[in-house]
Amino acid sequence: MKEKELRRSLAVLPIGTVMKLTNLTARQIRYYEEQKLVKPERNEGNRRMYSLNDIDRLLEIRDYLDEGINMAGIKHIYIEKERKRAAKKAQLDKPLTDSDVRRILRDEFISVSGLGKKEEFPFKHNKNL
DNA sequence: TTTCTGACA
DNA sequence: TGTCAGGA
Incomplete structure (x- = not known):
């Protein structure tokens, strides 16, 4: 593999x-x-x-x-992907506390649902969103 | 021929 | 993003 x-x-x-x-x-x-x-x-x-x-x-x-996502949005996606990769590596050494888990799940939900402030969600507004 | 960098009527 | 210049 x-x-x-x-x-x-x-x-x-x-x-x-x-x-x-x-x-x-x-x-x-x-x-x-x-x-x-x-x-x-x-x-x-x-x-x-x-x-x-x-x-x-x-x-x-x-x-x-x-899908109508602009460059800023795409860069955001990959930047987050990197950040999470680094964060996950850190988790290996130091297990997450319950509050950490809750915070991560909340951020995850806000990001996926698009409920966050639009300044933090630079995706283009169109028919697909 | 293909690709590279820089630039913009 | 298209496209042209001028070089490799």
């Missing part, structure tokens, strides 16, 4: 292939890199090389875009 993840992380696809696989323009793909949503490797000639994991992430980003 480790060999598989290794292959999916191998950056072997040039941007032209990624364009066809994701239906995104080179402009968009490079822009998402600037926004730190993907981190392609660079080959000897400074060409961006993407891995299958990058493809998945770009497809995910494209789906969010189709």
Whole structure:
């Protein structure tokens, strides 16, 4: 199960292939890199090389875009994902207290339900939301 | 030919 | 986000 993840992380696809696989323009793909949503490797000639994991992430980003979520919202999603990953790692050393659990569940509920202040929920208001 | 960075009638 | 320039 480790060999598989290794292959999916191998950056072997040039941007032209990624364009066809994701239906995104080179402009968009490079822009998402600037926004730190993907981190392609660079080959000897400074060409961006993407891995299958990058493809998945770009497809995910494209789906969010189709759902009407803006860049700020998408960045928010990944930033939170990272924060929670780090938080989870911390949990391994120090078990959560009951109050921690309640706080996390509350934040989770507010985020998913969209009941939080709109300043903290930068998603675009459209028919899908 | 393909991709890169920077820039904007 | 599209698109053009100018170089690799």
